[in-house]
Amino acid sequence: MSTISSTSEPVSGELAALQATLRAEHAAVYGYGVVGGRIDQARRKEARAAYDAHRARRDELARAVRDHGATPDAAAAAYALPFSVPDSAAAVRLAAELEERVAGVYSDLVRASTGERRRFAAGALREAAVRAVRWSGESVAFPGLAERAAAAPTASATQRT
Secondary structure, three states: OOOOOOOOOOOOOHHHHHHHHHHHHHHHHHHHHHHHHHOOHHHHHHHHHHHHHHHHHHHHHHHHHHHOOOOOOOOOOOOOOOOOOOOHHHHHHHHHHHHHHHHHHHHHHHHHOOHHHHHHHHHHHHHHHHHHHHHHOOOOOOOOHHHHHHOOOOOOHHHHO
């Protein structure tokens, strides 16, 4: 896994984008806990891999926030789900939704950062987009951007999760 630490001065808005992305990763980790409890055995390994990937990204983002001299935003005790998740089909839809939302905030981090942090964000965006396609069976031309265009100007992925 690449590191997102950088010795260069942060660009304007980078810390805010890091915190927003960290909050989205907190929400994704929570959401995958729900997914894991409802997903069929056949897709449980895939759900576990996504859960582990989001935990690793979350931890790396927390380190990056600390590198900026700030305190990482803490996870909420719980997150509102966008819909009820009573079964495996709903768990699959939730996993796709989580990935689409995470892709959106990573696209913001790509725009707000440079160098190694931008490469990290672009890689995470790509991984979220690939997972979203695996879960939903559908793709968009520009992952992360379509989700941002559909959202209200001030909404974040964590506010809707």
